[in-house]
Each structure stands twice: as C-alpha cells, then as structure tokens.
Amino acid sequence: MKKVFLIIFSILIIGCQDNKRIPILDDGYITGAEGAQIYYQVMGSGQDSIVVIHGGPGAGMHSVLPSVRPLAQHYVLIFYDQRGGGKSELPADTTKLQPSYFVEDLEAVRQHFGLEKMNVLTHSFGSVLVAQYAQNYPEHLKRLVFHGATGPDLQQELTLRKLKASRAPPSPDTTLSNRASELLQKLLKGTASNPVETCQEYENINKKLAMARGDTITYKGTTCNAPPEAVHYYYRYTAQLAPRYYNGWDFTTKLDQLRAPLLVVYGKEDSSMIPAQRSWASSIPNGRLLLIPSAGKAAFSDNPGFVFPAIDMFFSGKWPQNVTP
Secondary structure, three states: OHHHHHHHHHOOOOOOOOOOOOOEEEEEEEEOHHHOEEEEEEEEOOOOEEEEEOOOOOOOHHHOHHHHHHHHHOOEEEEEOOOOOOOOOOOOOHHHHOHHHHHHHHHHHHHHOOOOOEEEEEEOOHHHHHHHHHHHOHHHEEEEEEEOOOOOEHHHHHHHHHHHHHHOOOOOOHHHHHHHHHHHHHHHHOOOOOHHHHHHHHHHHHHHHHHHOOOOOOOOOOOOOOOHHHHHHHHHHHHHHHHHOOOOOEOOOOOOOOOOOEEEEEEOOOHHHHHHHHHHHHOOOOEEEEEEOOOOOOHHHHOHHHHHHHHHHHHOOOOOOOOEO
C-alpha cells in the first residue's frame, strides 16, 4: 500500500496548456552533482528572483510552470528540470536518484545564478526536496512558499491519503477509469510504445473523470511536455525510486535550525490533507499556513486572484492576512 500511495502522490494527473506567453530570457544547462546536466529556463522581470521547484520528483518544470507564470510579472522566475525528468540528465545508474544528488543539483542552481540566499517556491513533492536541502544549507534560504505540498511526515501523509481515498465517490465511468489504470501501469512498467501519447491520454482521461465528478478543472501543468525518453524514465524510475530513497521521511523535528520564513499555501476544499500542511507550518520556527478559499491542492490555478497577491506580499517581506501558525 505504501508503494501505491508513493506513486500516486508523485504523479500529476491533469494537464493542459496555458495560452499566455511570457518570453524565456535565458535557458541552458547547469552542471549538477557528479557532472549531471541540469536544464533550466529563466523568465520574468523584477528586482528579486524565485527559484521554482517542481514536484514528482522528476515531473519536469512544465508540471508547474503554467500555473506560476503570473508571478513572472513581478519576479524573475528560475525553473529547472530535476534529474530524472524533463530535459535534464536521466541517470543510467538509478542510485543517483538519491536525495543527496537532488540537493546538490539545487545547490548548483543557486551557485550558477549567484544567489547568496534564495527565494524558493515549491509544488507537491518539491517541498520534501527543499526540506532535505534545508538540512544541509539553511543559510542559503531566504523566504519559502510551499504550494500543494506533500507532507513532512510520510506516515501521516499516507494515513491522510488513505482516509481521503476512502471518502472519494465511486468512479463516474468504470470504462474510463479502467483505461486510466491500464495506461498508468504501462507508464510505470515502462511498456508504453509511445510514452508521450500514453501520458497525454492518461492525463486527458483523468481530466474527463474529474469533470464527470463535478470538479472544476483549472490545473494547467503536465508531465507529458518532455522528450519521450524522459517521460518513460520519469514514470518508470524517478517517480517510483526517488521517494523510496528517503527511507520514510519525517521533517517535523529536523528543521529547527531553519530561520527562513515559510508560507504554506493550500486550498480549503481539500480538507483531508490540511493536517499535513499544518505540520509543515509548525515544523520550523517561522512557519505559517494560508488556507485558500474555493481551492483544492492546485490553489494557484483554482483561485489565482486570492493567491498571487498574498504571495507578492509574502515575498515583499510581509505576512498576508489570515495566516495561522
């Protein structure tokens, strides 16, 4: 059961594209841990920058880029594909998907851009990666936003997800649901003949199922916007192996040395997972939780008119209204 939940929360299930375009200012490759080539993109303008850490792990920058693009109106956004996904290196030796490599890749990003202290925004499993980074480099973190975060305690996370699944209504279309499971198994086992098309069909079916349940679909990210070999590698290896290498994480008592303010952002509508978000806020001395009305896990997409002004205020050095410890 633990393996199943690790896979489920490592994979984003709904994808579409954002029509709004902001020019890419720079892109290229950074040399990460042990020479790994890490692809990055820079966009936006402003006096300050934000390093954006996508989920997965290894889901690629396009899993979150469309949703956070509005921040590029006021900040320089630095995106990068984590190893094992996107346009970054796909290690032949899968032991190089251990947390220490992801941490040193992030440190290489910081050094490449000459950031003494980083503003960081994470999505989903990106929070776990940054927590691991914070244990090694707390002095290099300035202000943190965790959005739709995987929880700081694996056992709590699994328990909450199990509870959420037990409360979920039955599938509105058994045929579509079975097809989604079939496609996911092909991706996880590495047997999809065309990984990108399989990924796209899988995401589209999940979108249809969500709409059939009456959900409003706002999430704009996708795990499919990557070379075929990267989509194959992500589902087959990174999404499954990288979380296991944490050996059952629990950061609730390991971040006392972190002095950077942390704003945890999560939607009120996904109430089952809010206890994990509170755990993040209470895990560091200067953490706060902001619950977003009319939103679920994808709060940036669900209620951007509420979220982005709050994020702007936080990165400008002030707490937004209605935050709680």
